Amino acid sequence: MTASALVVACAGRDGAGGAVGVSDKVSGGYSARDAGDDAPLDGAVALPPGYRESFIKVNKARFVSQGHAAGRWEVDVWANELAAKALAARAREVPPGAIVVEEHFERGAAVDASAEGERPSGPIMVMEKKPAGFAKEHGDWRWAVVGSQGQLVRDGVIETCAGCHDDAPMDGLFPIVE
Numbered sequence: 001m002t003a004s005a006l007v008v009a010c011a012g013r014d015g016a017g018g019a020v021g022v023s024d025k026v027s028g029g030y031s032a033r034d035a036g037d038d039a040p041l042d043g044a045v046a047l048p049p050g051y052r053e054s055f056i057k058v059n060k061a062r063f064v065s066q067g068h069a070a071g072r073w074e075v076d077v078w079a080n081e082l083a084a085k086a087l088a089a090r091a092r093e094v095p096p097g098a099i100v101v102e103e104h105f106e107r108g109a110a111v112d113a114s115a116e117g118e119r120p121s122g123p124i125m126v127m128e129k130k131p132a133g134f135a136k137e138h139g140d141w142r143w144a145v146v147g148s149q150g151q152l153v154r155d156g157v158i159e160t161c162a163g164c165h166d167d168a169p170m171d172g173l174f175p176i177v178e
Helices: 079-088 159-165
Strands: 073-079 100-107 124-129 141-146 150-156
Touching: 073 079, 079 100, 124 159, 141 159
Parallel strands: none
Antiparallel strands: 073 100, 100 124, 124 141, 141 150
């Protein structure tokens, strides 16, 4: 399946929580949305289980994300079947249940993201299309950011993510530019 599809990208706009993708180090505790306390949370709760095995890698080769931290990271993008179909069709509306995962690697890191034991050196960002009414003003998207050490940094309706993705041409998604 060819998919010239998506860049989960934000041009580093400032807003609540600072620019997305600049750093996953949070001072004074973690800013996880809906966490209820300041303790670090395991980011695995925000990641789709086994996404590397069950999702489709929609980029042919790792590429530089122009949005997250203005080019600091190279990324690999994974999409579940619903998201992959919407991306391939360049759909104006993405169905609820679509999930996209973007892994961030320092520029110049190894090329094969699926290599045994390779972990992203930067954050992992997740977008999930929720049912209508979840966040109507932001296309009903939920975002999550998992730090390079596996901690949940943010989860929910993240204004810094919405600030860019609200303007995306494909219902919150950007086309991949490889």
